[in-house]
Amino acid sequence: MSLRFGYGTNGFANHRLADALDVIAELGYTGVALTLDHAHVDPYAIDVKDQVARTARLLAERELAVVVETGARYLLDPRRKHAPTFLHEDAPRRVDFLKRAVDIAAELNAEAVSFWAGVRPAHVSADVAWQLLAEGCAEVVAYAAERGVAPGFEPEPGMLVETLADWQRLRDLVGEQLKLTLDIGHCCANEPVGVEECVRIAGPHLVNVQIDDMRRGVHEHLEFGTGEIDFPPVLRALADTGYTGLVAVELPRHSHAAPEVAARSLTFLRAAQWLGDALDKIARDPAAIATLLPAARRGVGRAAAEDARVRLLHAAAPGADAAAELYRYGDNDEKRAVLLACPAPDLVRDALRSNDTRLVAAALGPGARDLPAAEWRQGVLKSVFMGLPLSGVDGLAERADTELGRMLAALRHEREAAGRTMPADAVELLERLH
Incomplete structure (x- = not known):
């Protein structure tokens, strides 16, 4: 109603x-x-x-x-x-x-x-x-x-x-x-x-x-x-x-x-009502996430859509197979929500192979904790290459090591040889590791 x-x-x-x-x-x-x-x-x-x-x-x-x-x-x-x-x-x-x-x-x-x-x-x-x-x-x-x-x-x-x-x-x-x-x-x-x-x-x-x-x-x-x-x-x-x-x-x-x-108030209330109704549907039938996830942008608007998708996924709590299905058949906005809400190593690896900065950034969130060190370092290096802020990399302070420093130094050398610079946060990390 x-x-x-x-x-x-x-x-x-x-x-x-x-x-x-x-x-x-x-x-x-x-x-x-x-x-x-x-x-x-x-x-x-x-x-x-x-x-x-x-x-x-x-x-x-x-x-x-x-x-x-x-x-x-x-x-x-x-x-x-x-x-x-x-x-x-x-x-x-x-x-x-x-x-x-x-x-x-x-x-x-x-x-x-x-x-x-x-x-x-x-x-x-x-x-x-x-x-x-x-x-x-x-x-x-x-x-x-x-x-x-x-x-x-x-x-x-x-x-x-x-x-x-x-x-x-x-x-x-x-x-x-x-x-x-x-x-x-x-x-x-x-x-x-x-x-x-x-x-x-x-x-x-x-x-x-x-x-x-x-x-x-x-x-x-x-x-x-x-x-x-x-x-x-x-x-x-x-x-x-x-x-x-x-x-x-x-x-x-x-x-x-x-x-x-x-104007802002009515936009907010309409979005909140849609999300409340959607959460109620999921509480009664978690499988409804398959239709509600693609509808989130229409329901709450572009600005609130990602938070809504993540909240719906948390409420539905899909298993590994169901989450993989949502990721596989979703658009990049839906893929990103799955990475943020219910990441699995295979999905994180897939996202890190993509050229979509938003997917790579999401993959390096909490879902990257389970990646082996070598894969995690490659992901961090890719984020630097793509110009993504390192502040979004989960666990960076704890996992950054001398090997990551060596890889960053090599990337810096390549960039300087090509007349390009490294992002400031990457330079700061490199200096800390050396």
Whole structure:
């Protein structure tokens, strides 16, 4: 099942809303997570009804689905970030804001409206804070039910409700109508179980998903590939829950390069979903590697294809005969992946006989450890002859010996006689060996 990817307008803070929606739709996203804010539908503006009607038209013309987000920083108070929350003395202002958000969500036919608890003020006890939160949430959830809007409560690191267990506690107090917004990054940052397991636990209750990369213990929304989350199995787990709502990228600190970041994000997510599906197929049938390996470039794109091929091969763990078949009938990209993932001496020897620099470089990786010393030296000499960096030769520091030094000296003499030079790293190795 294909997931539906969206992008958060809080990551387009420097764009007019219409322009942001144009870019998001042109890139191929199917929806948006619309953060109500001063510039992107202000719920307190005199012309808010006109803004909502215009936004509805913009979304319909671009065929974009929508969820409503309520995490604007200074919308309610110009001096206090995110204040007031459910936990402050003036909590009714937060409740009023959320009811306005529900009204807007109803007018936009939004799939959900998302909100959170807030940070507990130091002077408010934990018991009182939970009571205030439950009372305020119950009022918002009841109002959302009247308007036919799904209320998605989001656990936020550092807030009163920061984990799935906290959300469950709140749901026990408020009732089953309280649904869940899950930020995939938060699962990595502070949940006690792995991200995939978080997704499985959350699955039955989800009405909204936000997605971004993060590192353990740090609540910072990162571009994909710069944090610690392994996304292919996470996206596969999310699809397996049966979730059909939006999966919206949330990168609120990346507005300075929004179009480029949004483009990279969708490319990454599509590739991660393909790879997650492929890994799932291999887990059920390892022989599927024969068709998935050639399809990797189409599935994840040129830049990510080699890593994907290697990962698929590691997952399939083909035996020696099967690996030889994949190598024999594969193109050079597939041959290289086999050399990197499951090399055998015969395959390494074949690659070293080739004139393809990429195959020779792969052959001199970890797979060359089992080559006899004489063959290994010839491989190193060939890599120098082809101008390949010696940094890619596995075990060079341990295996380089005086015989290799003699061979390099002879090659250097031949090159100097022909008016050519040796690569700098080869000269450095030669000097070390003599």
